[in-house]
Amino acid sequence: MIELSTNRGCEIVDITPQVQRAVRDSGVIDGICLVYTLHTTTALIVNEAESGLLIDIIDKIREIVPGVGYRHGENGPAHLQASLLGNSVVVPVEKGIPLLGTWQRILFVELDGPRRRRVGVKVMGSDVAR
Template sequence: MTTFTVDTDRRLHVLDITDRVEAAVPEDANGTVTVFVRHTTAGIAVNEAESRLLGDFEAFLADAVDDDGWDHDQLDGNADSHLRALLVGASETLPVSDGTLDLGTWQSVLLVECDGPRSRTVDVRV
């Protein structure tokens, strides 16, 4: 297993981490790799990393879940972040061939920050 950290700079932020994930995969690896974020207010997704689409993704998550009005907000004010991360999910399992992620042409591995800015821990397990 390899672990790395990603620093985010906005409350809702989608970042392309494909290169960091691929660098964590051993050169002789074949099979699958699981990418997992160790937080309940962040997620991992696979999609296209085109900048306008990433902005659309952030806007979609903002629109899909109201910022306030949730019971958990009485505790620490970030229920919206937990709910957005629940929509995305904490991990993705991807195919690996000869140490390379076997992604489609436009697919990238994305870290989805829902409660930033923060430092997030990502695990890569082959």
């Protein structure tokens, strides 16, 4: 389990190092890693962690789902934004590490912060080093 605290209402946090550690600690050599958020107002994506792009992602998701006019209440937009982005990612594991492209990072998207958050990591594979 990854635990983190967010600092703003909307922000993107690179959790790649924590996921890499979870994969390493699992002992799985070849398989898959499921990363999932335990919250309905957060999301997970795989993308580049360049600061300008992260701001663009937040700006565009706010543009697609603006912050007013929802029956659910104050955090209604965060629920809709999260549902558009998705609550999990699956990454292949090869040679004991998550298989990511050169610029790919596993990104946690906070949409209703600041809060304490939890992200589950499940690593599965048939070749386990013991």
